[in-house]
Amino acid sequence: MVDRTVHVLSAGTALPGQPVDTEALADRFGMDRLWVQWVDTFIGTRTRYLALDLETGEPRESLADLATAAATTALARARVSADDIDLVVLGTATPDTLMPATVNVVADRLRIDGVPTFQLQSGCSGAVQTFDLATSLLSTGRYRTALVLGGDVIAKHYDVTTDLRTLPPEELVNYVLFGDGAGAAVLSTEHHPTSPRIRSVLTRLAGLDRAPGQVLQWYGLADRDSARAPAQEDYKAIEERVPELADEVARELLDDLGWEHQDVDWLLPPQLSVTMTERIAERLDFPKAQEITCVGETGNNGNALLFFQLERLLDRIVAPSRAIAVAIESSKWIRSGLALELDGGV
Template identity: 85%
Template sequence: MVDRTVRILAAGTALPGAPIDTETLAARFGMDRLWQQWVDTFIGTRTRHLALDLETGEPRESLADLATSAAAAALADARVSAEEIDLVVLGTATPDTLMPATVNVVADRLRIDGIPTFQLQSGCSGAVQTFDVATSMLATGRYRTALVIGGDVIAKHYDVTTDLAALPPEELVNYVLFGDGAGAAVLTAEGHDGSPEIRTVLTRVAGLDRRPGQVLRWYGLADRDSARAPADEDYKAIEELVPQLADEVAQELLDDLGWEREGVGYLLPPQLSVTMTDKITKRLDFPLAEEITCVGETGNNGNALLFFQLERLLARMTAPSRAIAVAIESSKWIKAGLALEQHGSV
């Protein structure tokens, strides 16, 4: 096996429609001021973007639409053509259809053909998992350049006629926590010394004997009239376990590379909500790191989040410097992370 350095050239993102603030959500669903205060205090997310018309519930953009836009932006920023891509990997919890795979719809729209494509079904760790697959394949020497994509369109599970006041907390939280979006990045093993190096990628399942923290159901013809909610989550379990798993990821990355916390200049923490991100960041305790966060503006858009963070990181990462990114998937509990290093002198 040929061991080659893999670098990230560029990232691109896409959001559907205009930002929707909590006041707009409250007005649409008839929620009072106390509910808005609850969202501000316990969630903290200020705006989110939804791929549906909030008044009618009609879909406006699909995951393929958003992923294609994000991928095109990443390719343009990297100055890489579709013909130069040797591998495409998409991570999502919410594909547009079971078949065809959304990754292949995106590839077709980008005029990419004749290469390996992979679609990973995963929650928030799926974005990191795309890096795991792509960097492993690039390191073999058989492939030169990869396009990795992550995104989710969660709003298609919303019922805009729902009486939010009647929902239990495990269902209510989904209406304020999540948003839609997609992101992409171009990775290469072909030179580009000025671009950040992907030093290591970590993904570990951590769900043994643990109940799922989140369930997202896909109904078929046989059970579409089920009384079960399309989505629910155990927010208390998530609040307790995610900071712990995030700390484990960060420590394993540091140990693997021989880095000290004080030597990390940028931290990309898990992006569940503003409140949870603050809690996790304090637990991680990187004293000199600049926090790269986006969830306050984008909402929790799942597998897109890492790419929004990377887009911001790449715009400000100096040389030399190091960055740690952590993502935790709370459905059946996957811990994931990656480390980047920008070499060179100041």
């Protein structure tokens, strides 16, 4: 029997500019100290990175810029070249353009050609979906090495002239939670004893008859002056649903592999905000697992988050180790996750 186990060889990430702390947001938008304290207490995110000039609103970096940088790092760490890549998959909720697909712009910049490319339109679960699609294709034996990417540039929806004091909570929260960034990973069917193998990947739509928890608009010329809010979030619904869905993902992954909670050494929980991450990790209750979280520093940069967590995991994991990662999309409720194992076998 041919072994087509998929290994995660490397991860790379990219962030735009310098970190923007909550005090800088408050100064720019005229918010007071009480607002800063509210963010610190109920959100917990300390900094985020924005791909625009906060003073002028001018864009500085695109998703393609960030994804290319992250991919370049991942390829170098994996010691593979663009010529070694057999397929490319990008997950994002905020492509640079509807056409051409951002994944193809990135591939072109990396000098990758003549291979299948896929762009998955999705929220935070899109990162896991790239692994789902890539591992499925790699397991057919037709391909050997895949480049998977995830990222979002949400700041392009910012109006830096907005008076935040006039915004309803479902719009205001987006200025605090989100940031921009991109990540990449190299997957391979070649055996690498120092690289964790993917044991299971799960993505499931869970939004039947449920209203979206988040809406991100796309404006064309015909409706560019629409009064619709560019981004809205039902934070109360997310607070209620995301921990529940995360628990379902973790249990399904464990059941699939026959693992127990105490068998897991590393936990990569959903990264909506610091306070939500703490709440979810407590509910998941992995008693031995070390938690890898990044949202306090990076902000919620959507499909990039899993790659920032993987980058940290790969720097620290030693055999034998088992890891569980969970990502939940609240736009139409998708639960997703993956399980990794490093056993150090030859």
